[in-house]
Every structure is written in structure tokens, then in C-alpha cells.
Amino acid sequence: MDIPRHWRLKKQRYALVGEVCGHCDTKVFPPRDICPACGEEAKTLYQFSGRGEVYSYTTVYEAPAGFEEGAPYTIAMVRLAEGPLVTAQLTDLEEKRVEIGMPVEMVTRKLRNATDERGMLVYGYKFRPVVAVP
């Protein structure tokens, strides 16, 4: 049963809520309660800005179960402005060729396509080319 897992991860999934280390100020994502830089406890919640750039990417043509409807789609490692590297789908890419270093921003989207008409909908972060810089 996936429900408890999705429910437990919702804050980080919906809005990139991670943690910040009170000792060395390292920003941590995904949250793991221990600072990967200094090994001290890091439990203070931290809202990431959602800004980052493409570190690397690949396109998936043979999608795993639950993702077939969206294929082909592009997965990227995104270097967040605050430091951590996260893996996520890129979306709204049409006409934009993905390039390493391309600025992207976080959006909350459906993570799986609704082939299962009875199951729960799973939402989470993806990244897209920046719409407008206010």
C-alpha cells in the first residue's frame, strides 16, 4: 500500500520543503535530519526557492509502469540554487532544447498518469524552463 508513503512525503514533494543545518547552514534536500556536510543534527524545516539549473539530463522512451502515458519524457538532475542536487522530471519543454546549465523552476504537477482511474492521484515537484523573471 503506497498511501502512507505518499502522505509522509507530501511536504517535500509538493513544495520542496527540506531542512537547514543549524551548525553549518547547509541546506538539505531531501530532508534526512542529519547534515550531510558536518554530520550534526539538521531538523529545522527549510522552504527551497524552487530555482535551479540543469546539471544533467536524459530522455526516457521506455517508461516504467505508471509513467507510460507521458513517454517520451525528460528526467534531469537539477542543482538547486541553495546547493542540493535533485532528480526530477522536466515539463513544459516544447520548443526548448534542454541544455546543461539551463535555468529551471519548480512546479507542482501530477507525477503519474491516471491510467488507474480508481487510485489516488500523486502530485509532486517537476521543473520547467523559467516562465518570467519578476
Place this chain on the structure above:
Amino acid sequence: MADMEKLLKPEHPVGIVGYGAYVPRYRLPASEVARIWTDGTGGLPIKEKSVPGLDEDVVTMSVEAARNALLRAGIPPTEIRAVWVGSESHPYAVKPTSTIVAEAIGAVPNTQAADWEFACKAGTEAMVAAMGLVGSGMARYAMAIGMDTAQGRPGDALEYTAGAGGAAFILGLEEDSLAVIEASYSYVTDTPDFWRRADQKYPEHGHRFTGEPAYFHHIVSAAEAVMEATGTKAEDYQYAVFHQPNAKFPQRAGQMLGFMPEQIETGLLVQDIGNTYSGAAIIGLTAILDIAKPGDRILMTSFGSGAGSDSMVIRVTERIDASRGKAPTTQEYITRRTEIDYAQYVRMRGKLTMK
């Protein structure tokens, strides 16, 4: 009822503290629908409509509009005491859209959350309720959203126009507002012009019956009443925006109420994004707020089938200049466009059977 008594006015004056729009990037030209279903003959009601991507729905679109509203309001999301989402395309039949939106923007857990439904006026209905919640002193801020991924049966007249998009508003007290809602008035009757029965995929409509007794009667009655009760005339407004199921209806309603085309054009987005249902009148309002000047007056009148209209008199304040640049404008979303053909549309809207 005396004119003044008709008006919905809270004890403490309220207004819009932050607003945000959202339009998905895909566009289906109306000529594509005609190519498939009429051999390319017949008139086209609009130029093109917006289509949500495969990973978008009313939840994800509401989240983005809500985040834009928060950016403009510059308030902590925890101070929002209601997150209300009006739509006729909520992804779940049972389970609120609004709890997901509230969680994603960080407004939980000290908040009201509910989904509203009144065909195309669910968004303004939520705004009026939010006026009451803030204006009574129960809440400092309340959020009202109108958002749709509208449904149209393949080949039906609605397929040309049923679009996707909408807007979010954070309502607060007058002194915090970038636009004050001076008064609102609602006009409602039981008029069966358009409906969708439970478990049906596509709506039914009463063809020409959707015009005179439904759209025009309710829009004009509501707008006339609110102008009469507030002692205003068409020329007192810099802008007017109406529910826009196609380009003709709002232009004619504006004419019937004495508005000039230049008062209407800024908020008239239907040619470029289609009919966004619960989002239609209010996303027009966001396009107006993007360019309006302090002191400008706006008349916004929604229409929901079934049927009713909410008409609001809105006055822009000097706070507008500091707020509006903090999030993408409605026109920025509209010009971000990728044209698709009917085949891609069929895929994106889940009209292909995969199993």
C-alpha cells in the same frame, strides 16, 4: 427590496491583497476542431483555446495561481484562514482539491478548505464568501480560486472553446488591498441552460437557450442592479469584464450595459485561451489588474449556468504598483504558447484508450 439593501457589503471593507493567474502552455486552434468535424467549413467562435498538459489538472493549476497570489500579497501562507477552490473539473469526485492546494502552499492546518461548484461562477461565489469571512472579522485573509480544465464532447460546439486556466485571489482588509471590492450583488434563478449529470464525462447544453434567458438575462440583471445600487454608470468604469464563453456574448452584454469596446478589450481573453469556465471572468480581471492605475474602477460580472451572476464593483488602490510585478503577468502566460494539433489534443485530454 430597496437598491442599497441588495448589495453585499461586509461590515469591514475588504479587497484583493494578492492575485495570480495561470494558463497552461498548449493551444488548440479552433480551425483544428473544424478540420476534423466540419471539413473546415463554418465560422469559428475564437482563435484558439488553452489545453492542459498531461501532468496538469485543477489541483496543479490552482497551486501555481495561488503561489502567484502569495508572491503579490507578500504575506505568510499560514495567515490564510480559508482556501476555497471553485471548479467544474475537480480531479476527484470525493476528496477536496482545496486540501491539496492548501498543503502545497503551506496554508495548513489552521484553515478552512472546501471545493465550490456552480458551473462557471464557482470562483466568484468563493470570492463573495471570502469577502464575508474577512469582512466579518473571522479571518485576516481568505483565498478564493476559480480554475477549470473544461470538458467538451468531441465535435460539439463547446469543443472549440472549452479551455483551461483561472485565477487565485487573496482577500483581506481594505488597508492591505491593491484593489477594494466596494460592493457585490448576486442574481440567481433556476434556469437549466447547461449541465453535466453525475458520472457523465461531457456536459449537455440548451443550444440557443444558453443565450437570452440564461447568459444575457443574468449578466445584465446583476450588472444593472449593482450599478444602480452603487449609483454608478458605464462611463464611471475604466474596465469591465464579463464571463466569456465565446467572443460574441461578452461583447454584446457590454454593449447592452452601455460599455464601449475599449473598456472591455483588456479583460477579453477568450479569443486566445478559450472559455476557462470558473476561471473566465476572474482571469480577465487579473489581466486588467496587470495594467490598471490607482483609482481605476472595474466592473466584473461572472455567469454560471443553472444559473446566476455575481457582479462586483472594484476600485484599484495605490498599492497595485508595488505588488503586480512580483509574479508573472496574465499576458506572459498567454504569450507562452505551443500550438498543438487535434491528435496531440486527443492524447493530452485523455481521449485515447490505453487499455
